[in-house]
Amino acid sequence: MEIFIKILQVIACFSLLVLVHEFGHFLFAKLFGARVDKFYLFFNPWFSIFKFRIGETEYGMGWVPFGGYCKIAGMVDESMDTEQLKSDPQPWEYRSKPAWQRLLIIVGGVLMNIVLAIGIYIGITCAWGDSYIRTKDVEAGFMFSPVAHEIGFRDGDKILSVGGTYVDNYSQVPAAILLDDAREAVVERNGVQTTITIDAKYIKSMLKDKEFISLRMPFVVGQVAPDGGAEVAGLTAGDSLTGVEGMPMRWFDEFRAAFAQHKGDTVRVDFVRNGERMTAEVPISDEGMAGAYLAAINLADIYPISTRRYSFWEAIPVGCSRAFTSIGSYLKQLKLIVSPETEAYKSVGGIIAMGNFFPGEWNWLSFWQITALISIMLAVLNILPIPMLDGGHMVFILYEMITRRTPSDKFMERAQLVGMIIVFGIVILANGNDILKLFYK
Numbered sequence: 001m002e003i004f005i006k007i008l009q010v011i012a013c014f015s016l017l018v019l020v021h022e023f024g025h026f027l028f029a030k031l032f033g034a035r036v037d038k039f040y041l042f043f044n045p046w047f048s049i050f051k052f053r054i055g056e057t058e059y060g061m062g063w064v065p066f067g068g069y070c071k072i073a074g075m076v077d078e079s080m081d082t083e084q085l086k087s088d089p090q091p092w093e094y095r096s097k098p099a100w101q102r103l104l105i106i107v108g109g110v111l112m113n114i115v116l117a118i119g120i121y122i123g124i125t126c127a128w129g130d131s132y133i134r135t136k137d138v139e140a141g142f143m144f145s146p147v148a149h150e151i152g153f154r155d156g157d158k159i160l161s162v163g164g165t166y167v168d169n170y171s172q173v174p175a176a177i178l179l180d181d182a183r184e185a186v187v188e189r190n191g192v193q194t195t196i197t198i199d200a201k202y203i204k205s206m207l208k209d210k211e212f213i214s215l216r217m218p219f220v221v222g223q224v225a226p227d228g229g230a231e232v233a234g235l236t237a238g239d240s241l242t243g244v245e246g247m248p249m250r251w252f253d254e255f256r257a258a259f260a261q262h263k264g265d266t267v268r269v270d271f272v273r274n275g276e277r278m279t280a281e282v283p284i285s286d287e288g289m290a291g292a293y294l295a296a297i298n299l300a301d302i303y304p305i306s307t308r309r310y311s312f313w314e315a316i317p318v319g320c321s322r323a324f325t326s327i328g329s330y331l332k333q334l335k336l337i338v339s340p341e342t343e344a345y346k347s348v349g350g351i352i353a354m355g356n357f358f359p360g361e362w363n364w365l366s367f368w369q370i371t372a373l374i375s376i377m378l379a380v381l382n383i384l385p386i387p388m389l390d391g392g393h394m395v396f397i398l399y400e401m402i403t404r405r406t407p408s409d410k411f412m413e414r415a416q417l418v419g420m421i422i423v424f425g426i427v428i429l430a431n432g433n434d435i436l437k438l439f440y441k
Contacts, residue, residue: 002360009358011065013371015041017113017378018068024112025070025105032101035092038071072105099401106393113379114323120372122312122319128365129309135159135170137304138215141188142170143253145211152196155216155253157187174212178203179332215303216251220295221271228291229283235271235292242277243270252294260288326376334380387418 019041029036036057040048044062051060062068074093089096094105141156159173160166163182167173176182177198185196206212219241224230243249244258245268259267262284269282269290282290299305310318359366383391400406 005360005362006358009362009367009370013358013367013374014066016371017116017375018042020112020116020375021109021378021382022068022070024108024110025072026108027112028101028105028108029070029072029094032097032105033092034094034097034101034105035073036070037073038069040070041068043067043069070109099397103394103397103401106390106397107383110379110383110390113375113382114327117326117372117375117379118320118323120319120368120375121322122315124365124368124372125310125318125322126312126315129307131305131307132169132171133215133299133303134168134306135166135173136168137306138170140216140251143214143216143251145209145213147202147205147209148212150205151198151202153185153187153213154189155251155257157189157194159213160186160188160193170213170215174206174209175329178206179329215299216253217294217297217302218250219252219255219292220297222293222295225291225293228289229266229285230290230292233269233280233282235269235280235282236273237295238273240272241269241292242272244268246270255290256288259284259290263288323372323376326373327380330377330380 022039022041026036026039038058038060040060040062042049042062043064043066044051044060045064047063048060049063051058053059072094074089074095094102097105138158141158142153143155144153144157159170162173162176162185163180164184165176165180165182167176173185177185183198183200185198187194187196221230221235221237221239221241223237224235241249241255244255244262247258248270249255249258264284264286266281266283269280271278271280284290358370382389383394385391385395387393396407
């Protein structure tokens with residue numbers, strides 16, 4: 001059922017994004033009198049699920065549930081239909097239109113994706129407001145991954161600034177380091193301010209690290225491993241651990257460190273069960289594990305959730321700001337991807353990765369947040385100067401406007417072919433990474 005819901009969300013998201021993108025091309029083509037031969041959701045090799053004609057345009061839905069297209073007369077596009085170019089240009093063809101009109105027809109899809117993202121962000125802001133945990137409200141400090149420990153962070157550190165700037169939402173700390181190229185962080189450790197230098201050599205490891213920083217959680221047992229130390233000692237789900245060897249503790253990372261110091265030993269663990277204080281002798285494995293897993297806990301029971309509500313008019317500038325911030329962040333991510341030393345290209349994902357963006361249960365807030373983000377990604381990727389993409393067409397038109405020379409139809413055909421090879425290569429890389437991750441996690 002979980003996989004079905006993910007697939008449903010992916011199809012719904014991409015259907016909306018493709019329709020909006022292609023409608024952008026359609027809208028400007030119609031506005032400037034260029035004939036649109038076909039407007040399709042999904043691709044339709046050999047046959048269509050349905051199709052109908054209104055005026056000069058055939059509308060339909062293909063059977064390959066990925067992508068879509070708006071076929072404009074007199075334009076060399078991904079269909080590679082060059083037969084129409086063998087006759088003289090007609091006034092209703094794309095190639096007969098002034099360069100500035102063709103430019104707007106090309107960028108119309110990208111513009112509509114950005115407009116959609118802005119609209120979604122405005123709607124999210126108005127309907128749900130802002131809810132997150134502020135960095136300064138985490139008074140117990142944070143828990144860090146092994147990579148963060150190598151850099152110099154320690155469990156319990158309070159984040160004061162990253163790259164000289166206070167990061168209000170704690171979950172944005174890794175992004176501040178990676179995308180803003182921050183090379184130092186200031187933390188409060190045991191009441192003393194400490195500066196941590198972040199070496200660029202850790203960027204590659206951070207890109208793979210999904211738990212760089214996390215909230216400290218009380219150690220409430222969720223489940224115990226079969227034949228593990230916790231099961232042998234009689235610990236059960238719901239037990240709340242309070243200490244080890246008489247030393248009071250609260251946070252999961254404290255117990256993890258204590259168990260690691262007693263590898264292969266048996267330790268006395270204090271815990272509370274149904275309000276009653278109890279003690280158990282827990283055998284610790286040679287790897288420093290007690291065989292108990294952390295239970296899911298409602299964050300609002302531990303940390304203050306900051307929430308701000310907006311009226312519709314207040315949501316407009318906030319939504320616009322979020323959209324353009326997302327564009328900037330995604331451009332920075334692309335910069336990391338094209339830097340070979342970061343090996344960020346290995347993290348590029350395809351259909352499976354996109355599916356994993358979505359939760360296993362339908363949640364409207366998550367759906368719209370992810371849809372807005374992917375709309376931004378689609379806009380940015382499409383504006384890249386690669387033949388076949390909108391950005392490639394835009395470059396050729398700008399070249400024509402500057403030099404007053406029009407690239408030949410033969411050149412455009414070859415450029416489209418090169419673009420197809422590049423795009424298909426990226427698609428193969430992305431989906432190949434997905435497949436490799438299934439076998440080598």
